[in-house]
Amino acid sequence: MGLDDRKLDVLRAIVEDYVATQEPVGSKTLVERHQLGVSPATVRNDMAVLEEEGYIRQPHTSAGRVPTDRGYRLFVDRLSRVKPLTPAERRAIERFLVGAVDLDDVVHRTVRLLAQLTRQVAVVQYPSLARSSVRHLELVPISTTRLMLVMIADTGRVEQRLVELPGPVPADDITDLRRLVNEKLGGKRLSDTPPLVQALVEEAVPALRPAMATLASVLLETLVERHEERIALAGTANLTRGGVLDFQGSLRPILEALEEEVILLKLIGEVEPSTLRVRIGDENEFDNLRLASVVSTGYGPGATIVGGLGVLGPTRMDYPGTIATVRAVARYVGDLLAQN
């Protein structure tokens, strides 16, 4: 059962060659291109074992071998050697990210950078509101019964919602409301706020309670429960690299998945601290992504994580390179956020 070192070498060689050439790789070309020190026949025997164990397969009887999802998994877990970024890549990252004026700017630059470096589809989640705390809440009167609630989070995230008040509220009262919400919610994590928000209503003077109740419900419903996450996407054109071969000729399921924020969030949003996740083909919980792999990680200032980012591509991707790039970009973005 156990795969000896040479069999693992063979698997690694198969993965590397197939990723590079997109063509099923045979025993002869394998020994030509890699220093395996044995003959094609020996390699064939090893291949037979690898196939039996489910790490590689033959597209047709008289063709070379192709890695299976399971083969890529083993490759990623135990065989791939770390591929450090080239100096050019490091410079590209720095040059791309300095000069970002704004969280929006940071996110957009990051997603384009990732897409460009990995030549794949890149996805970046804005810092999650649930992981942010309130820096400031601003109430801007629009008319006597309408105001704009603007929330600024410590992560730089800014969200606004129109609030339709139950009745006219004079300017002085708005000031009171503003003071109260900032006093009670300022510095608090949004995920901890629901009880605090409820309490707010009780603490308001009776005259302000209806207005505060509306404000509270807007805060709870729209900022915390719904729509709270945002996503940026770039590089969809990269799906067409590698011709019709990847994704079995139909981009449709992939493009459909990319349109669903919910799916994207699941892909890159579930982040444990300092972990990088690789999901290969079937390991994805969405059927549409059976032919794709996702490399994702969390990012944030210092050790805390405020959001996720990652890339999506064909299972036949350069895992070591992609992993290195995703990790590096996440670190740079984290540093950038820490500076603010």
Next chain:
Amino acid sequence: MGLDDRKLDVLRAIVEDYVATQEPVGSKTLVERHQLGVSPATVRNDMAVLEEEGYIRQPHTSAGRVPTDRGYRLFVDRLSRVKPLTPAERRAIERFLVGAVDLDDVVHRTVRLLAQLTRQVAVVQYPSLARSSVRHLELVPISTTRLMLVMIADTGRVEQRLVELPGPVPADDITDLRRLVNEKLGGKRLSDTPPLVQALVEEAVPALRPAMATLASVLLETLVERHEERIALAGTANLTRGGVLDFQGSLRPILEALEEEVILLKLIGEVEPSTLRVRIGDENEFDNLRLASVVSTGYGPGATIVGGLGVLGPTRMDYPGTIATVRAVARYVGDLLAQN
């Protein structure tokens, strides 16, 4: 040279059949499906003339005819009959757009609705800042040398930028700054503001001039000149309908074009009042879109136009249906904006 009525009927029939079936249409099937009142041989003669004039062409010698870009153009201009929306479609529009709480919400719902109804790629431009006026400018202190500038436009558009002040500014002075900018810019069109913004600096008391100058430059550079437009996109998966036939099998150029905001803005952003534009294949100024058609129009409350929206699809698209849908959605969105 002139095309008599029957030849135009033949062209119309060819376009309609080809759009419906995706297959080159021959003289025999044409007379079977349409009441042309003449024999296939006659139709063939007409087709020969239409081909000579460049309205249709033969993919290969022994195939049926296919409309050229020029043929579609004639069809759109003179032959297509208006196709009213079905009640179901009207209902879908209403159901989809009511309950939008927010400009962001309106735009997102609109773009998804358009994509769904037309089954094509939909593009919606946020209300242009250049066509909006300032409702309110809010300055929210973040630290002593930093503040968040939040601009609320009458179109509902909200933009914010971080402003790095040249030195510490006390809270009272912030209040003065806020009052001043609102006094001078409130109600003004952003496209008219550059001279006003310059004047602002002179009108500030000397102590506030440096801060005001920074503020002014942020206002000018980031709100007016750069990044001022935003775009929402949906329905890219629809590009894969019609299999490999449309777009000659390569979505790449299309996807690349869709990633460039500049291109999208050119496509749907250049709007003259109450005009609907159809650009067919070669008529597009971007090479990447040689195989695509774009149907776009402006929208806005009442007669004014604040932005553009439209759809992009294969040249072989249902022009009458698409045109009707785009027009209807634009009107509904305009009404929605007028209510606010």
Next chain:
DNA sequence: TGCTGGCACTCGCTACAGTCGAGTGCCAGC
């Protein structure tokens, strides 16, 4: 003059047969 039926022709599509060659599995021998 304009429409029509008839007819020969074109040419892409499909099916089929044959060849080639990359790649395999297996086996005997070292």
Next chain:
DNA sequence: GCTGGCACTCGACTGTAGCGAGTGCCAGCA
């Protein structure tokens, strides 16, 4: 346990043939 040799498989490619949708042209007719 590795190796060379060998028979075998099967996809890719090529060439041929028949089919059929569709055409252009022409003579005849209203």
